[in-house]
Amino acid sequence: MRKSESASKIGKFCTDLPRTPLCSHLPTPLERAPRLSADLGGPEIWFKRDDLTGLALGGNKIRNMEFIFGELLGRGCDSVITTAGVQSNMCRATAAAAGKLGLKCVLLLRGTGEEERQGNLLLDDLLGADVRFLSTKDPYDPRTPGWLEDIQTELKEDGHSPYILHLTGETSSLAACAYVDAAEEIVAQIDDLKISPDHLFVTAGSGVTIAGLVLGFKNLGRDLNVVGIMCSNSTRDFLSDRITIYANGAAERLGLSTQVNQGDFQLHDAYVGPGYSRCYPEVVDTIKLVAAKEGILLDPVYTGKCMVGLKDRIARGELGDSGEIVFLHTGGAPCIFADAGTISS
Ligand SMILES: Cc1ncc(COP(=O)(O)O)c(C=O)c1O
Known part of the structure; x- marks a missing residue:
């Protein structure tokens, strides 16, 4: 990893954005995984532990919420409405942040309401969210904006000032700023540790996290090769487009002249398996391997698939057998319990 930017710039890029502290454990640890690395036989693996960001079982979404709630509170809102799947980590993070800050939170989850109260759905209840269900499974259902606006009207009639958190382009580029900040954090850690991954x-799910990282590393002049492992059935072209839009939107928000293009990152779509949130045997074996070797819990929807991808790239000899690799652990532990039937069978 080439170093070409002065260390004094680290930690400086996001300071002008409103930010609400929610991650109680920053910087998250960057820790080596010696037993897993020995087992896989490639470069030494280092886990960036964003599963430990600190609020309500952590994960990458808590970092995003620091910036989203910064904006929301800056606008004087007292309530938040968002939507995603029944086992959404993002919704759990929204509920936790809202609860901690004393805001009302309405979650519109794509489901029937008959689902078992497990995983994130159970936590949404515990965190005090007002949980409602949408009769669609399609994240791009054209009726969704209307449903969100209906709740907005309802809350306004009750005297609230609600914020709609819909991860469209604009909010996604704001969320990506959190990972520009995290990229700076990672660079500071690897410099301290004197490693050169x-x-x-x-x-890569929505692409927000990878977008922020790619922008952050590029802006610091670091040629760390960011590899995104896809976990849903959107095409690589579609996701690459989203990533560049989010990254360049974040650059604009941050006043950075750095621009991200599709050549700045890699995306692999070979590890999705039967589809988004559908686990397959190799993911289960990988979760068990990492748990047994390192005591680190991956999840069946996101990080488990990412590790399947890393294992495969090592096995193919693409990553060599020396040096270091960083694996960003983005959290998702509640999905282990929601998927217990598949994982334990
Ligand atoms: C645990 C976890 N990891 C990774 C991701 C993917 O992050 P992004 O949507 O920013 O690509 C998500 C998204 O929901 C997630 O919940």
């Missing part, structure tokens, strides 16, 4: 592996 060539690759960073991360799950």
Whole structure:
């Protein structure tokens, strides 16, 4: 990993954005995984432990919420409405942040309401969210904006000032700023540790996290190769487009002249398996391997698939057998319990 930017710039890029502290454990640890590395036989693996960001079982979404709630509170809102799948980590993070800050939170989850109260759905209840269900499974259902606005009207009639958190382009670029900040954090840690990883592996879902990282590393002049492992059935072209839009939107928000293009990162779509949130045997074996070797819990929807991808790239000899790799652990532990039937069978 080439170093070309002065260390004094680290930690400086996001300071002008409103930010609400929610991650109680920053910087998250960057820790080596000696037993797993020995087992896989490639470069030494280092886990960036964003599963430990600190609020309500942590994960990458808590970092995003620091910036989203910064904006929301800056606008004087007292309530938040968001939507995603029944086992959404993002919704759990929203509920936790809202609860901690004394805001009302309405979650519109794509489901029937008959689902078992497990995993994130159970936690949404515990965290005090007002949980409602949408009769669609399609994240791009054109009726969704209307449903969100209906709740907005309802809350306004009750005297609230609600914020709609819909991860469209604009909010996604704001959320990506959190990972520009995290990229700076990672660079400071690897410099302190005097390691020089060539690759960073991360799950690419919506693309927000990878977008922020790629922008952050590029802006610091670091040629760390960011590898995104896809976990859903969108095409690589579609996701690459989203990532560049989010990254360049974040650059604009932060007043950075750095621009991200599709050549700045890699995306692999070979590890999705039967589809988004559908686990397959190799993911289960990988979760068990990492748990047994390192005591680190991956999840079946995101990080488990990312580790399947990393294992495969090592087995193919693409990553060599020396040096270091960073694996960004983005959290998701509640999904282990929601998927217990598949994982334990
Ligand atoms: C645990 C976990 N890891 C990774 C991701 C993917 O992050 P992104 O949507 O920013 O690509 C998500 C998204 O929901 C997540 O919940």
